[in-house]
Amino acid sequence: MLIKVEQGLPALNSLRGAWLTLQKETKASPFISYDWCAYQASLNSQPPVMVSAWMADKCVGILPLVVKPLSKRFSLPVLSHLCQRFTDYQMLLCDSAYPVADILGAMHGYIQRSQYQAYPLLLQYPDMALRDALLNLSGSAACQSWQQTFFRLQGAPVKAKVAREARRRKRKLEQTGSIEIHTQYGFDEALINWVLDQSAARHGANSLTDAQHREATLSLLAGFKDQLHLACIKKDGAFLAAHLGFVHDDYLYYYVPVTSDDERNLSPGIILLHEIISDMPNLALEAIDFLRGEESYKADWGNVFKDTSGVFIHGQYGMNIKKRLLSKMWLSRNS
Known part of the structure; x- marks a missing residue:
């Protein structure tokens, strides 16, 4: 297996053809697609570090990385995943014919002999397959x-009290005006703009939701029309609550749920979530993944809970005692 480590936007761009082929063959998540990662790279001040694995002339693995400080307090440079912004899972794009652990092991072995050998590797939000493979590596x-x-549709049903309350609130909401509920709305720029504006107003603007990047964000999301999920509640023709997410492997990534201030006391976002869950068989969904975040509603609506973590891998520090000490200090505070 041949491993390549190349730096800069030209290195990322040169992988485009192989990347698109591999993501199509593996039905990859949007979070590791070429367009998603290229957009992330355009937002970063540091150049991407592209690690790729090859068998003969075929690309069988891609891990996009970037050099960044360990934290605001610890300036130690580390290799981290390229996708830091608005990305809930950091992934390795891997040919399904090869175990993730084998591809990652070969990549890490090469990194340890490269110009990046002294850099620790930190992935804060790896998906489960990548996390398990990372934890198998030395250090x-x-x-x-x-x-x-x-x-999960095949798991325990929504708690009776929670579902009953959602139905009660729906009846109350229907008394306030003309209510439309759409669990699958189709691609609509007006709705996407409304979702992003509501999210920015409530949580603060970021590079996904701010006006400065809006044209680029809409272009990015348009590229995922086949995987994009939009749902909404309208009152008298105006949006009242909505969800923007992605469907991957029969899972709905519950990505950006929002509500307006109108009728907030009736929790229209919860009503919409209950309607989506009720319509999962028609939407061909097996599960909803609520992604990262500690929002309280997840305890009410989830029926599967898994503990997970980021992974830190020590670099080849040699005689550099400072780097070794900083790494140990950071780990002691973040383990």
């Missing part, structure tokens, strides 16, 4: 734990 340690929450 790895779990860090910054968090909980994944899912609702």
Whole structure:
């Protein structure tokens, strides 16, 4: 297996053809698609570090990385995943014919002999397959734990009290005006703009939701029309609540749910979530993945809970005692 480590936007762009082929063959998540990663690279001040694996002339793995400080307090440079912004899972794009652990092991072995050998590797939000492979590598340690929450159609039903309350609120809402509920709305720029504006107003603008990047964001999302999920509630023709997410492998990534201030006391976002869950068979969904975040509603609506974490892998520090000490200090505070 041949491993290549190349730096800069030209290196990322040169992989485009192989990347598109591999993501199509593997039905990859949007979070590791070429367009998603290229957009992330355009937002970063540091150049991407592209690690790729090849068998003969075929690309069988791509891991996009970037050099960044370990944290605001610890300036130690580390290799981290290229996708830092508005990306809930950091992934390795891998040919399904090869185990993730084999591809990652070969990549890491090469990095340890490259110009980046002294850099620790930190992936804060790896998906489960990548996390398991990372923890198999020498010098790895779990860090910054968090909980994944899912609702699986084949699992326990929504708690009776929670579902009953959602139905009650729906009846109350229907008394306030003409209500439309769409669990699958189709691609609509007006709705996407409304979702992004509501998210920016409530949580603060970022590079996904701010006006400065809006044209680029709309272009990015338009490229995922086949995987994009939009749902909404309208009152008297105006949007009241909505969800923007992605469908991948029969899972709905519950990505950006928003509500307006109108009728907030009736929790229209919760009503919409209940309607989506009720319509999962018609939407051909097996599960909803609530992604990262500790929002309280997830405890009510999830029926599967998994503890997971980021992974830190020590670099080849040699005689550099400072780097070794900084790494240990950071791990002691984040384990």
